[in-house]
Amino acid sequence: MESAMPEGFRDFLGPKPERELVLLAAIELYREEKLSLGKAAEFAGLSVREFLYELRKRGVPLNYTREEAEEDLKTVEGLE
Template identity: 35%
Template structure:
């Protein structure tokens, strides 16, 4: 039997333009999500939505850093992919122990821009 969506869930879906998807998650994770939702007095959907957003941001940052390290993209493009501003992305790189690489072209551009 399908569980009826709460008014709050329907409202959030309309307000934020959410789409519905179906995923499989491990039973122990579902128990944790259910318990956290109970403690926060909210729905599992909201907990999963928040978790997905936080997790996605981390996945995007890691991917951008990996592509930058491989030399496939510039630091500016990596910042775009990560969804962060350039300064924020540079901080993330620092947290991961990565220093930006400077080539002749970008060094010249920086000098000209100053």
């Protein structure tokens, strides 16, 4: 059964338009900080690594503050 997508949108969205729409939604929810990186990747049906690749490919900056980076460094240093 064909989806009710307007003519021409299928070409714009690629061979798997439904998958692309879900990915775009996940990216936007991540950009708006409504989903974490991990949850957005899960929503998109991708691994975190794959989702990071998609963000980079599309020029979407990471939601990662200096404070979070410092906290992560403390955590890593505590593991040594």
